[in-house]
Amino acid sequence: MNKNVEYDLIIVGGGPAGAYTGKIASKLGLETLIVEKRQEIGSPVRCAEGVGKKIEEYVNVAEEALAKDVKGARIYSPSNNYIDMLEEDAGAEVGYILNRKVFDQKLVEEAIKAGADVKLKTRASEFEQTEDGIRVKLVNNGASITLESKILIGADGVESLVGKKMDIYNNLKLNEIESCAQFLMTGINGIDLDYTHFYVGNEVAPGGYAWIFPKGDKKANVGIGILPNGTDKSAYHYLKKFVEQREYLKNAKILEEIYGGVPVASPLEEAVDDNVMLVGDSARQSDPLTGGGILNAIKAGKIAGEVAKEAIESNNCKKDFLKRYDERRLEEIGQKNERNYDAKELFQKLSDEELNSLISSLEEVSFESLSVTELVSELIKTNPWLSDEIDGFID
Amino acid sequence: MIEVDSEMCGHCGACVGVCPENALDLVGYNIKVVGECISCGNCEEVCPVNAITRD
Ligand SMILES: Cc1cc2nc3c(=O)[nH]c(=O)nc-3n(C[C@H](O)[C@H](O)[C@H](O)COP(=O)(O)OP(=O)(O)OC[C@H]3O[C@@H](n4cnc5c(N)ncnc54)[C@H](O)[C@@H]3O)c2cc1C
Numbered sequence: 256m257n258k259n260v261e262y263d264l265i266i267v268g269g270g271p272a273g274a275y276t277g278k279i280a281s282k283l284g285l286e287t288l289i290v291e292k293r294q295e296i297g298s299p300v301r302c303a304e305g306v307g308k309k310i311e312e313y314v315n316v317a318e319e320a321l322a323k324d325v326k327g328a329r330i331y332s333p334s335n336n337y338i339d340m341l342e343e344d345a346g347a348e349v350g351y352i353l354n355r356k357v358f359d360q361k362l363v364e365e366a367i368k369a370g371a372d373v374k375l376k377t378r379a380s381e382f383e384q385t386e387d388g389i390r391v392k393l394v395n396n397g398a399s400i401t402l403e404s405k406i407l408i409g410a411d412g413v414e415s416l417v418g419k420k421m422d423i424y425n426n427l428k429l430n431e432i433e434s435c436a437q438f439l440m441t442g443i444n445g446i447d448l449d450y451t452h453f454y455v456g457n458e459v460a461p462g463g464y465a466w467i468f469p470k471g472d473k474k475a476n477v478g479i480g481i482l483p484n485g486t487d488k489s490a491y492h493y494l495k496k497f498v499e500q501r502e503y504l505k506n507a508k509i510l511e512e513i514y515g516g517v518p519v520a521s522p523l524e525e526a527v528d529d530n531v532m533l534v535g536d537s538a539r540q541s542d543p544l545t546g547g548g549i550l551n552a553i554k555a556g557k558i559a560g561e562v563a564k565e566a567i568e569s570n571n572c573k574k575d576f577l578k579r580y581d582e583r584r585l586e587e588i589g590q591k592n593e594r595n596y597d598a599k600e601l602f603q604k605l606s607d608e609e610l611n612s613l614i615s616s617l618e619e620v621s622f623e624s625l626s627v628t629e630l631v632s633e634l635i636k637t638n639p640w641l642s643d644e645i646d647g648f649i650d
Numbered sequence: 651m652i653e654v655d656s657e658m659c660g661h662c663g664a665c666v667g668v669c670p671e672n673a674l675d676l677v678g679y680n681i682k683v684v685g686e687c688i689s690c691g692n693c694e695e696v697c698p699v700n701a702i703t704r705d
Contacts, residue, residue, distance in 0.1 A: 292676075301662055378677065414666040414676060426670045429695055434664060436698045483695040490698035514698040516664025 260387050262288045262372075263567050265404035267379040267391075267417050269296050272535025272552035273410030274362035275313070279560025281369035285567060288402070289363070289371055290393055292378035297359030301515035303437060303468045303476045304358075305451060306549050307626070308350040313553050314365075320358040321351055322470040326449045330630070332614035333456030333607035340622040340630065352451075352468050352476070353549075382407060382420050388572065389530050406563050406572050407531045410556070413516045415537035421528050427539070429484040431520035433463050433546055436490035437478030438498065439470070439511035445503035448475060454497070455602075455610055461485040462603045463546075465497050477504065480517065480546055482603060490514070519543040521596040522589035527577040534559045540588055544595035544602075545627050551588050558583045591628075594647040598631055601644045613638060651705055652693060654681045658701035665693035665702060 264280050266273045269291030277289045310316060327341040367373055374395060381392035388405040409417025413432070418424055446452065448469035455464045462482025469475045479494045486493075491514075498504050518539040526538040534540070534555045541548030562580040566572045605613070616637045622629055632648040635641045656679075663676045669692060673685030681702075694702045 292678075299661075412663065414663040416666075416672075416675070419672045426672075426692075427667045429668065429692060432664065432668060432696055434696050434698045436660075489700040491700070512660065514660030514662040514664070516662060516667055516696060516698075518667070 260403045260405060262286050262402065262404040264288070264406050264408060264563055265290065265379075265389070265391050265402060266408040266410050268410035268412055268535070268537070269293070269363055269373065269375075270359060270410060270412055270535060270552065271362055271549050272412075272537070272540075272556050273408065274359065274366050275553045275556030276408050276410060276534050276559045276563075277366035277371040277373075278362070278369045279557050280563050281366060281371040283560065283564040285560075285564055287366070287371040288404070289366060289373045290377040290379055291373070291375050294376050296363045296375070297356035300355045300511070300513055302355045302513075302549070303466055303478050304353040304355045304470070305466075305468045305547065306351050306353055307547075310351070310550055310553070313550075313557065314362065316351060316353070316358070317361055320354050320361055322354050323352040323448075325350060325352060325451050325469065328451045328453060329447070330614065331452065331454045332611045333458065334611045336611070336615055336618075338614055338617045338620070339450070352470055354470075379411070379417070382417065384529060405530065405567055406577075408559060408563070409531065409533040409537045410535050410552075412536045413518060415533070417531065418526075418533050418537055421531050423526060423528055423531065423533060424523055427516075427518055427520060430462075430482055431518060431539070432483065433480035433517045433519050434483045434490045435463075435478060435480040435513075435515045435517060435546075436494040437476055437513040437515075438494065438509045439474065439513070440477050440498075440504065440507040441472075441474045441510050442507045443467075443473050443475055443503055444506060446501075448473065455614075456607050458607065459497060460493055465494075474510070476513075477507075478513070482519075485603070517541050517546040517548060519546060519596070519599055522585060522592045524585075525578075525581055526584070527574055527580055529574045530572045530577075532559050532562070532577055532580050538584075540584070540592070542595055542627075543592055543599045544631075551592075554588055555584050558587065590647075594645070595627070597645045598648070601641070651687050651689065652683065653703050653705060655701045655703075656680060658699050660699050660701070662698065664696045664698065668692040668696045
C-alpha cells in the first residue's frame with residue numbers, strides 16, 4: 256500500500272448512512288474514518304423520527320432510542336374526514352417513533368465498536384483524485400489536515416458537497432425537495448397519541464403533508480413539508496397556521512424547533528465515480544412519497560460497505576467496479592423509489608376535491624399493513640383511473 | 651447576491667442542496683456564500699423560515 260494512503264475508507268457525514276456504512280466496512284476489516292462537522296452526533300435533529308419496524312432487520316433499536324411504538328396511522332382529507340390504517344404485520348412504514356439523537360449516537364457507537372475512527376467538528380472541504388484514491392482536505396476546529404483514502408463515501412445528507420464536488424450530479428431542483436418545519440410540542444390534549452396523524456391538502460401543505468408523530472407523555476413531533484415551487488409562503492408559515500387551527504394543540508407548548516430539507520427525487524442513475532460512492536440523502540435515497548430516509552440510508556450503507564470491501568480486495572476502486580453498488584441499490588431501493596416518485600408527481604397535482612373523494616373511497620377498506628404501498632394500491636383498486644398514471648403498486 | 655439573516659436561519663442546509671452553483675456551505679451554524687451567486691432564487695424559495703433574500 257502506498258504509505259500516503261491512510262485509510263481504506265473516509266466517510267463524510269455521521270448520520271445513519273455514514274454510521275452504518277462505517278459499521279459494515281469496519282466489521283469487514285476496512286480501515287475506516289467517519290468525519291462529522293457537527294460537534295454532536297444526531298443534533299440538531301432534522302427528522303420526524305418515524306420508521307417502520309423493518310429497521311430491526313438491520314439494527315437493534317435500543318430502549319432509549321425508542322420513544323413510541325404506534326398502533327396505526329390516521330389520514331385526514333382536506334375536509335377533515337379520516338381513514339385509519341392499523342398495524343398488523345411487520346411490513347409497516349411507520350411503527351416506531353425514535354429518539355433520533357440517541358439512535359444516531361448508538362449507530363456511531365456501533366461503528367466505533369466495529370473498529371471505525373470518528374472525528375467530530377471535522378468538515379470535509381476539498382477532494383482531489385490521486386493515483387491510489389482520493390485526497391481529502393479536512394478542517395478540524397479551524398485547522399486543516401489532509402488525509403488520503405482509497406475510497407471516499409459521501410454520506411453528507413441533503414447538502415451533498417461530495418456529490419457536487421465530484422461531479423456525480425447536479426443539484427436538487429425545487430420540485431425534488433420538501434421544505435420542512437417541525438415543532439416538538441408538549442401538553443397535547445384531545446387526539447389519539449397511539450396513532451400517527453397525516454393531513455393532506457393544498458391549503459394545509461401544498462405538495463406535501465402535515466404530520467403528528469407521537470413521542471409519549473403528551474408529546475409529539477408536529478411538522479409540515481411543502482414543495483417550494485408550489486407556494487410563496489414558507490414551511491414555517493404553514494406550520495404556524497396548522498398549529499393555530501388545531502384545537503388539540505391549543506394548550507401545547509413548543510420544546511424544539513426543527514427545520515430541514517428532504518430530497519423527494521427519482522433515484523440517481525449513477526451514485527459512483529472513480530473511488531467515490533454516495534449513500535443516503537446525499538444520493539437522494541429518501542422515499543419521494545413519504546420523505547422517509549432512515550431505513551433507505553441504512554440499507555444503502557450496508558451495500559456500500561460490502562462493495563467497498565469487495566473493491567479493495569479486488570484492488571480496483573474505479574467506477575467500473577463500484578458500479579455494482581449502483582446495481583444493487585437500484586434493485587433494493589431504487590425501484591420502489593421510482594414508483595413512489597411517480598405517485599408523488601400524481602398526488603401533488605390533485606385538487607382538494609379529488610383528495611376528499613379518494614380518501615372517502617377508502618372508508619370501508621380494512622388494511623392489513625401500515626404501509627404506503629398498501630395505501631396506494633388500495634387507492635388504485637378503488638379508483639382505477641389512477642393506474643393510468645402510476646403502475647407497479649399492484650403485483 | 652443573497653443575504654442570509656443568521657438570526658432567522660435554522661441552519662438546516664436545504665439551501666446548500668439546491669444551489670446550482672455550489673456557492674453555499676453550512677459552516678458551523680452559518681450559511682456562507684463560498685462561490686459565485688447567480689441570483690437564481692432557489693435558496694430563497696426552499697428556505698423553511700424565509701431567512702434568505704436576494705438583493
Ligand atoms: C423535517 C424532517 C422530517 C423527517 N422525517 C423523517 C421520518 O419521520 N422518517 C424518516 O425515515 N426520515 C425522515 N426524514 C429524513 C431523514 O432525516 C433523512 O433521510 C436521514 O437523516 C438521512 O440520513 P443521512 O445519513 O443520509 O443524512 P443526515 O442524517 O443528514 O446526515 C448527514 C451528516 O453529514 C454531515 N455533513 C454534511 N456535510 C459535511 C461535511 N462537508 N463534512 C463533514 N460532515 C458533513 C451533517 O452534519 C450530517 O450530520 C426527515 C427529514 C426532515 C428534514
